[in-house]
Amino acid sequence: MRIRNVKEGDYSDISPVINNWWGGRDMSDMVPKLFFVHFTETSFIAEEDGKVVGFLIGFLSQTYPDEAYIHFAGVHPEYRRSKIGRKLYEQFFSVVLQQGRSVIRAVTSPVNKDSVNYHKRMGFELEKGDKELNGIPVHTHYDGIDQSRVLFMKYFQKEETR
Amino acid sequence: MRIRNVKEGDYSDISPVINNWWGGRDMSDMVPKLFFVHFTETSFIAEEDGKVVGFLIGFLSQTYPDEAYIHFAGVHPEYRRSKIGRKLYEQFFSVVLQQGRSVIRAVTSPVNKDSVNYHKRMGFELEKGDKELNGIPVHTHYDGIDQSRVLFMKYFQKEETR
Numbered sequence: 001m002r003i004r005n006v007k008e009g010d011y012s013d014i015s016p017v018i019n020n021w022w023g024g025r026d027m028s029d030m031v032p033k034l035f036f037v038h039f040t041e042t043s044f045i046a047e048e049d050g051k052v053v054g055f056l057i058g059f060l061s062q063t064y065p066d067e068a069y070i071h072f073a074g075v076h077p078e079y080r081r082s083k084i085g086r087k088l089y090e091q092f093f094s095v096v097l098q099q100g101r102s103v104i105r106a107v108t109s110p111v112n113k114d115s116v117n118y119h120k121r122m123g124f125e126l127e128k129g130d131k132e133l134n135g136i137p138v139h140t141h142y143d144g145i146d147q148s149r150v151l152f153m154k155y156f157q158k159e160e161t162r
Numbered sequence: 163m164r165i166r167n168v169k170e171g172d173y174s175d176i177s178p179v180i181n182n183w184w185g186g187r188d189m190s191d192m193v194p195k196l197f198f199v200h201f202t203e204t205s206f207i208a209e210e211d212g213k214v215v216g217f218l219i220g221f222l223s224q225t226y227p228d229e230a231y232i233h234f235a236g237v238h239p240e241y242r243r244s245k246i247g248r249k250l251y252e253q254f255f256s257v258v259l260q261q262g263r264s265v266i267r268a269v270t271s272p273v274n275k276d277s278v279n280y281h282k283r284m285g286f287e288l289e290k291g292d293k294e295l296n297g298i299p300v301h302t303h304y305d306g307i308d309q310s311r312v313l314f315m316k317y318f319q320k321e322e323t324r
Contacts, residue, residue, distance in 0.1 A: 011306075012303065012306065012307075015306050016306070016307070028306075029191040029192065030191065030194065032192065032305075033269075033304065033305055034231065034233060034269075037223075037225065038221070038223040038224055038225050038226065038229070038231055039224045039225060040224075040225045041224060041225060042224065059200070059224060060224060061199075061200040062200055062201045062202075062203060062204065062221060062222060063199065063200050063201065063202045063203060064200065067200070069196065069200055071196060107195075107196075141174065142195065143194075143195055144173075144174065144177050144178070144190075145174075145178070
């Protein structure tokens with residue numbers, strides 16, 4: 001398995017599989033082509049024998065110079081439990097730390113318990129929200145009316161970035 | 163009418179009106195909240211008497227240090243023909259030129275003739291594609307299978323950025 005940066009041509013491979021990998025949920029609109037053109041240094045693909053088995057789309061915050069953001073990440077259902085997600089996250093951490101970022105953020109839906117648990121295992125903290133849902137702090141209406149979200153943050157020591 | 167940078171709280175005002183402004187097309191997923199958090203310096207709102215009448219979402223390309231990208235822009239249907247769009251674009255041009263960007267890109271669907279003509283009037287060139295559709299150069303399958311797109315570019319002299 002190797003991890004490499006995304007390139008523009010990857011979009012046509014990734015976009016059609018997203019809804020499959022998410023069990024039929026219509027998610028592909030969340031990953032527009034612009035990320036494969038303009039955010040290639042912080043977006044990665046995991047390949048096994050030339051086949052895409054995972055990807056991570058992220059960027060350096062333009063507004064917050066200390067922050068980087070993981071927008072979307074997924075692993076082929078048949079390749080889960082093989083630490084591909086962890087390797088993609090670690091590659092992202094490494095690249096954004098080199099760019100002087102010390103706070104990494106991500107957002108998920110509270111219904112996506114796998115994602116909540118995954119981010120906890122990866123060392124993310126859950127940002128205090130305005131409400132708790134089954135013990136999980138959520139930000140109500142974060143992504144629109146009735147669209148609560150869980151906000152994750154992972155802090156690195158500034159020294160680690162040198 | 164005044165133009166200001168977007169802030170996080172604007173998302174809840176803008177997101178619900180997008181589909182209305184686009185005549186019922188389901189477009190709001192194309193403008194996720196992340197732009198209102200992490201790309202605020204290059205995203206703008208036009209307000210008239212405290213009411214949002216237009217917006218532009220754009221960013222500095224992370225991959226191409228000369229480029230900036232306009233992702234989405236819209237004007238309230240009742241406020242069109244009042245140069246709000248032009249003022250939003252000019253504000254974006256001004257800010258990204260100050261950041262040393264000399265190429266501005268945008269992408270649209272060939273069916274959106276208003277957008278094609280608008281970008282021509284705003285001085286954008288149409289990038290040569292692999293096909294022509296009603297005299298318009300298109301990039302076939304750009305945004306997925308059968309999703310042709312028109313690619314726009316506007317060049318500024320590097321000197322203008324000083």
